[in-house]
Amino acid sequence: MNLILFGLLNIVGILLMLVIGAALLTWIERRLLGFWQDRRGPNRVGPFGSLQVVADMIKILFKQDWIPPFADPVVFVLAPAVVMVAALLAFAVVPVTPSIGIAGNLNIGILFFLAMTSLSVYSVVLAGWASNNKYSLLGGMRAAAQMVSYEVFMGLALIGVVMLTGSFSLADIVRAQQELWFVVPQFLGFIVFMIAGIAETHRLPFDLPEGENELGAGFHTEYSSMKFGMFFVGEYIGIILVSAMIVILFFGGWQGPLLPPILWFAIKTGAFVGFFILLRAALPRPRYDQLMAYGWKLMLPLSLLNIAVTGAVMLTH
């Protein structure tokens, strides 16, 4: 009985944390961008503007929920749901601490994570297609090519970690980093995974599917109200997810001295989320074909090299 209750608490707790965290991130990101761009950012609602999230929520929920007459209504509604569901489901396998986490010990944890991130590609493609708008279509097309390609490198980058641990379970991977974080032996893997992760969440400099200077808003041009909000929240959950995965795979997850595990996990994840935002403040956007060339000509050989070297080192030991 207690076990079930604890499990339920875990699920509800993580769900709430994620949604609230993603909502807060919209505010944190704008404040941080403001700080880096010599301006203030939202600072009027509540202490330091933190209630801006609530104000935005109210606004976005009360906006007219509009489906363009030329769109395919079923797919149009489905697309934003897919992105949020996929991102939330992926969190099921994330072991926050040894005790917190829904299915951290799942023996195919990494595969499940990869499967879920692959699913989120559908939402972008479907949104671009169902909107029946040329800009959305271009965005969807870019998204399909970009995310499918970077999926490949993401998967390959993880192989090294899996080889070292001998397990697909994320909890096992964290435990295997007791002595040494995998970022040291798997530095190449870390770099490739992080870049692929940014591409997966389509954030600057890989925000080509949205590319506001070129495509208006890309695949979500036609979306308004909470359906747009779901894309937005889905994107932020994606950022948290990728940051959490980096921490788990390469930075020892919840492990760390003195502080309780949950705090360590939060601090490390937060640092990467901050880094993502900093990237957005700093970098321009490459061109579509440059992005693909970069992926297939640089990232792919790098990740293959990483696997080969890891294998060779393991064989000699």
Add this chain to the structure above:
Amino acid sequence: MLQRTASIHTEPPIARELADRFRSRFVKVQPTCDDIPTIWVEREHLRETLHYLKSEAPDPFRMLFDLTALDERMRTHRADQPESDFTVVYHLMSFTRNQDVRIKVALSGETPSLPTISDFWPNANWYEREVWDMFGVTFTGHPHLTRILTPPTWTGHPLRKDHYARATDMGIYDLSEEKEIAEQEALRFRPEDWGMVRQSESTDFMFLNMGPNHPSVHGVFRLILQLEGEQIVDVVPEIGFHHRGAEKMGERQSWHTYIPYTDRIDYLSGVMNNFPYVMAVERLAGIEVPPRAQMIRIMMAELFRIASHLVFFGTMSQDVGQLSPVFYMFTDRERVFEIIEAVCGFRMHPAWFRIGGVAADLPQGWDRLIGDFCAYLPKRLDEYVKLVMQNRIFKARTVGIAAYTLDEAIDWGVTGPGLRACGIDWDCRKKRPYSGYDQLEFDVPVYTHGDCYDRTMVHVEELRQSVRIIRQCIKNMPSGPYKSDHRLTTPPIKERTMHDIETLITHFLNVSWGPVIPPGEACVGIEASKGMNAYYLTSDGDTMSYRTRIRTPSFPHLQMIPLISRGAFVADLIALIGSIDFVMADVDR
């Protein structure tokens, strides 16, 4: 001014050259107030004359600087000129001679027509469309003679003298539903009209309507892209959404009250727009501007060049996806505006220049205010160069992208930074110094590749040169009056009035009606922030201009977009648009 009197009475060498070449007597030379040889030719000799000037003459006139027209039917002071209802004016420029020539053709009747010259100069295409739109002069052989500035549903030709000028002459405007639908239908793009096909053997093309509302077109500018995937097959630029009839307004405003309208032509460059206008009026009136006023003008114009270039630099980096630099550069621009506000009392459109000088003397402490800024900016620029120009992604997006050659640039009428990025050091401030630029030391930055990166680099270096010029202005600011004591300056000088009834009446008239500028024609061009901006004024001895022609740099620059972007990606087009540095108000006027 001494030169002016001299040039009226001697025949310009180019006229003799033309007369020798064609062994005929069709050449008639018209004296004008500027130093530009003005030659009338017969309609049937137009094409061969222009062809000679462009391709055969030694040191040819390779650039079609401007092409415009004049409705002569109401003009009274034109005794020494050939009979004409409509005069079409071709303004050519030679870089090697550093000389201009103006060719005029007289046309008569209600529906005048001329052979096109768009096969000589590709940029004549839009100019001829504009002349057709505004004056109803048809150009036979033109590939696509349609309206360009007014909407396709417009009737009449606005710059004809019999066309109304005020909204109150038009009747009440009413947008009924049927009318709205008809207007929208008129804007529908039909590829066939432009000789485009909807599909090739292998694929159906996508026609993407970019603008008039789009984050990257910098205003209301419409581009219709013919796409194959993300690759551009062809582009049709459409302008005119920002057309306000600035040239027509010039015919209804007094010489003085037109100054604020000029600010709003290139709305990023403020008083830089006043510059060619007041200089052209001063040419007509024969006003000598005192040295202090000249130096103040240069200083303010350079400050506005900095403001405009900072906007360019920021938006350019934003167009390739960099979020932050635009905020830094707008913050710096704000500092420029603080200075401008302290001097002029206004920020973006100060309308600060006056006929004969400037509106007021510099305020106390101006030198420290501007000096501080000159010390501050170069350090910031170094950072921006590291942040933007040395960024690898920025380079990947701009180096070698959307390049054009020097020949193409000259053929299409490109001036300003876009021209200097192609390897020619053509800068009006150096080649044809005006207002005392020859007393100042500065370099003309030149780059050679003509791509997006080099165009941006030219802007960055010009920012440094502008700071250098301003520093010299602070150090060497002459003392003396800030306005000429000529009787035609505006507003007229108050001290001269209140002596007797005559002086009072003269002052009263010069304030209320404005000064009467002697008849004549003058065209003065300057190196504005975006290229060469020229005002070609025709006075008929009235308180208002008879014809105000504004030659803006952005107009030909936009016309070039299809040429450069064919075969490129959508993202390259965005980089190209960003690197052109245009303002839609400057294009449409």
